[in-house]
Amino acid sequence: MKWVPRNGGGGAGDVRRPSIASPEFIAAVMVHVPDVPAGISWYEKAFPGIKRRYIEIANFHVLVIGNIQLEIVQADEKVSSGAAGSVVYWQVADFDKSLAHWLGIGAVLHRGPMKLEGDQFMCQVRDPWGNCIGLRGPVKRGRRTKP
Secondary structure, eight states: OOEEESSSSOSTTOOEEESSSOOOSOOEEEEEESOHHHHHHHHHHHSTTOEEEEEGGGTEEEEEETTEEEEEEEOOSSSOSSOOSOOOEEEOSOHHHHHHHHHHTTOEEEEEEEEOSTTEEEEEEEOTTSOEEEEEEEOOTTOOOOO
């Protein structure tokens, strides 16, 4: 594969990208749960304002957040629910408020919160089926999240 410079080449800002077959964005996040209707209901509470969309050809409901599909699917012998591997981090506008919301609907704090640079914090929470969800964002002035 040929690599091409993103900004013309050279210097500290020389970020390279593949010229072909490069992923452009995250299209979907698949969450495995043992009870799909319960999973869809819980994630609709977790993301206020999320839109549910039905994909007829697959007889499948997805939850849409911006340009990303959150796909709540049946856990099975190949992929079970629970924490094991990659964690998707959702950018939030108000870290403390978002964390309180997730804990209020039954998520359990798994890791963190931890301070990043500036006013940014991050943590992981677990849904009722043990899946990890990452939250990342600023702490608003006047409030402080303990790392």
